[in-house]
Amino acid sequence: MLKNSLENILTSEESDELISAFDQIGNIIIVRIPESLLSKKKIIGETLLNQVKIVKSVFYQSSPVEGDFRTRNLEILAGEDNTETEYKEFNCRFIVDVANAFFSPRLSTERERIAKLTQEGETMVNMFAGIGMFSIMAARKKKCTVYSIDLNPVASKLCEKNMALNKLAGKIISINGDASKIIQEQLMDKSDRTLMLLPERSDEFLDSAINTTKSGGIIHYYSHMHADKKSEAAKLSEEHYLKTTSVKSEILGSKIVRAVGPRYYQTVVDVKITK
Numbered sequence: 001m002l003k004n005s006l007e008n009i010l011t012s013e014e015s016d017e018l019i020s021a022f023d024q025i026g027n028i029i030i031v032r033i034p035e036s037l038l039s040k041k042k043i044i045g046e047t048l049l050n051q052v053k054i055v056k057s058v059f060y061q062s063s064p065v066e067g068d069f070r071t072r073n074l075e076i077l078a079g080e081d082n083t084e085t086e087y088k089e090f091n092c093r094f095i096v097d098v099a100n101a102f103f104s105p106r107l108s109t110e111r112e113r114i115a116k117l118t119q120e121g122e123t124m125v126n127m128f129a130g131i132g133m134f135s136i137m138a139a140r141k142k143k144c145t146v147y148s149i150d151l152n153p154v155a156s157k158l159c160e161k162n163m164a165l166n167k168l169a170g171k172i173i174s175i176n177g178d179a180s181k182i183i184q185e186q187l188m189d190k191s192d193r194t195l196m197l198l199p200e201r202s203d204e205f206l207d208s209a210i211n212t213t214k215s216g217g218i219i220h221y222y223s224h225m226h227a228d229k230k231s232e233a234a235k236l237s238e239e240h241y242l243k244t245t246s247v248k249s250e251i252l253g254s255k256i257v258r259a260v261g262p263r264y265y266q267t268v269v270d271v272k273i274t275k
Helices: 002-006 012-019 035-051 105-117 133-141 153-165 179-186 199-212 230-244
Strands: 022-025 028-031 057-061 074-079 084-089 092-097 123-126 145-150 171-176 191-196 213-226 248-261 264-274
Touching (some): 002 012, 002 035, 012 035, 028 035, 035 074, 133 145, 133 153, 153 171, 179 199, 213 248, 230 248, 230 264
Parallel strands (some): 028 057, 123 145, 123 191, 191 213
Antiparallel strands (some): 022 028, 213 264
16 A cells, blocks of 8 residues: 555655665654655655554654664654654553664564563663663563663663553663673673673673673673675674683574664574683
């Protein structure tokens, strides 16, 4: 239906490219528009607003996610200029601010995977927690303790709001600050399971992840990996981790989380460390 509605303003190839590059988050659509189509961005926005009935706002993402707070520039194309919405995933509710705190709907499968791996009684350190989605999904059904850390104060406040929205079996401690400093001061050898959801800077923070993880604990090491063949990306990320780590590590598994560009993938390596 959406492709049909765009046929008067875009070619079939342009439609395919555009549809694959937008995310719907609650009642907000965010669209990444190729430079060749920027002259049509307003009519694209109005078309999306009219065709997707629950949507109230359409934004053009004019910059990548970047900076210490992991935010992006958004330009309103149609509808209400409001970047906050409610998002639901696997029976959890979240308040999301798409402009002022990191969030990606494309990590939903990975969030569910980590929640299922989390064990009763575990302590988890989520080093780059954003608005708390991984933390809340893990603590919703498991009696675990999660230290949910983020440098962005908006993200930390939203995490606290989202904790209140969901009935939790476990406990979450939301901490606003630099993960490395917080680990050094409060969380040395504390974690049974550590999440490193900052793939572009994983090597920089690996020592901190090791510091917070108990001997015998598990680190989920996320990274970005170039690979000529998709089938090689996960293996390459394993090799990179083993070259980078400073402790004995057993690879439990690895996988592609999502494609982030041509021959460029976000990967995760699950490792059990001994120190």
